[in-house]
Amino acid sequence: MKGLVRRLKALPLRSRLALLVTAAVAFAVAAAAVACWFVVRNVLVSSLDDALSERRTSSLDDQVRSMIDDTGRCGRASIGRTNRPDLYQQIFQVVDQNGNACIVLGRPDITLQLKKSDTEVALRERAESFHDATTSDGVKYRVYTYPMPGQPLAISIARPLNEVQDTLSNLVLVLSLVAGVGVVGAGAAGLWVARTGLRPVDELTAAVEHVARTEDLGLRIPTEEASDDEIARLSRSFNAMTSALASSRDLQQQLIADAGHELRTPLTSLRTNIELLARSEETGRAIPPDDRRALLASVKAQMTELASLIGDLQELSRPDAAGESKVQVVALHEVVDAALQRARLRGPELTFEADLTPWYVRAEPPALERAIVNVLDNAVKFGPPGTAIEVALKQGVLTVRDHGPGIPPDELPYVFDRFWRSPTARSLPGSGLGLSIVARTVRQSGGEVTLGPAPTTGTVATITLPGAPTPPPAAP
Numbered sequence: 001m002k003g004l005v006r007r008l009k010a011l012p013l014r015s016r017l018a019l020l021v022t023a024a025v026a027f028a029v030a031a032a033a034v035a036c037w038f039v040v041r042n043v044l045v046s047s048l049d050d051a052l053s054e055r056r057t058s059s060l061d062d063q064v065r066s067m068i069d070d071t072g073r074c075g076r077a078s079i080g081r082t083n084r085p086d087l088y089q090q091i092f093q094v095v096d097q098n099g100n101a102c103i104v105l106g107r108p109d110i111t112l113q114l115k116k117s118d119t120e121v122a123l124r125e126r127a128e129s130f131h132d133a134t135t136s137d138g139v140k141y142r143v144y145t146y147p148m149p150g151q152p153l154a155i156s157i158a159r160p161l162n163e164v165q166d167t168l169s170n171l172v173l174v175l176s177l178v179a180g181v182g183v184v185g186a187g188a189a190g191l192w193v194a195r196t197g198l199r200p201v202d203e204l205t206a207a208v209e210h211v212a213r214t215e216d217l218g219l220r221i222p223t224e225e226a227s228d229d230e231i232a233r234l235s236r237s238f239n240a241m242t243s244a245l246a247s248s249r250d251l252q253q254q255l256i257a258d259a260g261h262e263l264r265t266p267l268t269s270l271r272t273n274i275e276l277l278a279r280s281e282e283t284g285r286a287i288p289p290d291d292r293r294a295l296l297a298s299v300k301a302q303m304t305e306l307a308s309l310i311g312d313l314q315e316l317s318r319p320d321a322a323g324e325s326k327v328q329v330v331a332l333h334e335v336v337d338a339a340l341q342r343a344r345l346r347g348p349e350l351t352f353e354a355d356l357t358p359w360y361v362r363a364e365p366p367a368l369e370r371a372i373v374n375v376l377d378n379a380v381k382f383g384p385p386g387t388a389i390e391v392a393l394k395q396g397v398l399t400v401r402d403h404g405p406g407i408p409p410d411e412l413p414y415v416f417d418r419f420w421r422s423p424t425a426r427s428l429p430g431s432g433l434g435l436s437i438v439a440r441t442v443r444q445s446g447g448e449v450t451l452g453p454a455p456t457t458g459t460v461a462t463i464t465l466p467g468a469p470t471p472p473p474a475a476p
Helices: 002-010 013-054 058-065 116-122 162-197 199-214 230-283 289-317 332-346 365-382 409-414 434-444
Strands: 091-096 101-105 129-134 140-147 153-160 328-331 351-356 360-363 388-394 397-401 448-453 459-464
Touching: 013 140, 013 153, 013 162, 058 091, 058 101, 058 153, 091 116, 116 129, 116 140, 116 153, 140 162, 162 199, 199 230, 230 289, 328 332, 328 365, 332 351, 332 365, 332 388, 360 365, 365 388, 365 397, 365 434, 365 459, 409 448, 434 448
Parallel strands: 351 388
Antiparallel strands: 091 101, 091 153, 129 140, 140 153, 328 360, 388 397, 397 459, 448 459
C-alpha cells in the first residue's frame, strides 16, 4: 500500500486527477451494476416463485395422491412423466413428516436435495416454503413446498434455475460492456477535465519558473476580475506577491542608493581632513593650532555622524516582526521622562516643559525610547536658543512642540520618508532617517504619528499609542 501511495505521488497532478476520476466512476459504475444485478435477480426469482405457486391446483394434488399408497409412500410404478407440456423439466416430490421424500413426477434417476423447511411444512409448522436446492447431478432448482390436503405430507414443486441464471449471465455481459465503456469514457473525460482545469496552474507554474530564472518581477498573470475561484485567487495572490517583491526590491535599491549618497558626504569630508593632517606630518609643515583643532573637531563630528547613520541603517534593516518577542508592557511616561533627560544634555540652551500623566503601552522599550529621543532631537535641532520645548502626555497622546521656523506645508508629506531632509536642514547634522525610525516604531506598536504646524510658530509632533492609564494585572 505504501509503495502504491509513493507511486501515485510520483505521478503528475493531472494524471493523479484523471486516475482518481476514473477510479471514482469505476466504483460508482460497479456499485450500480451490482445493485442492478441483485434487483433483477430478485425480480426474476420472485416471478419464478409466483409461477411455482400457480402450479398448486386440486388436479395436481389428485394426480400426486394417485401415485402414493395408503402409507404415504410412493408406489412402485408411481414415478412417471406428465403429458402436460407446461410441466416438462419440473420435479414433483412428496415429503413426509419424518423427513423422507420421493419423486412422483420427473426424472427417476436423480434425487432432489431436501431442506428442513420442507419437513416443517409437512409437520404443518410452516404454511409454505421457498428455497434453492440442488439435485444429485448438480443442477440447481427453485423449490416451492406446500402442505398436501388430507394427508400428513407436503408436496414440493421444483423448477430449474437455469432460465434465471441465463438471463442473469446475459445481464452480467451487458453490464460489463456498459461499465467498461463508462470507465474508459470517464478516464478520457477525467484527463480532459484535468488538462483544462489545470491549464491556469500550468501558466502559473511557467510564470513562477520564469521569475525564478530571470528575476523578472514585472511579470503578471492575466485574471478575470469577475472570477472568484481558487485559480483566480491564486493568480491574484501571485500578482500581489510579485508586486510586493518588486516594490521591496525597488525600496532596497533606493535605500542602498540613498545610503551611499549620504555616506559619501561625511566620508569625503573625513578623507579630506585626514589627508590634510597626514600631509602636514609628511611635509613637516605644521598646521596652525586653531586650524588643527578645527580639523580634529570636524573629523570627530564626521565620525559621530557616520556612527549615527550606521546605527540608523541597522535599525531600519530589521524586519518588522524582529522585536515582537521583546514586546512588553511599558510605562510610556517613564520612557518619555528618560528621553527628556537625554534631550536636556543635547540642548542645554533650551527650556523643557513637561506635563506627563501615567500611560502604559505594549512596545519594545529600547525602540520606543529611541523613537521618542529622535522626536525630541528634531525639536532641539530646530528650536532657537532660549525657547521652550513643550512636552505633554495625556490619555496616550504624546505631543512635542518647538518654536522653530516650522515646516512648509508642501514638505509635510515627505517628512517620514527615508533620507528625506528639508533644504533648510541640509546644513544641520543628521541622516534623514530619524523620523522614518519614529514612524516605523510607532506603527509596530499599533499607534500613529503626525507632524504639523503649531498654532503660532514652530512644529508639533503627535504620537498616539493605544494603552491604559494603569498597568494590566500580572498573569497568575
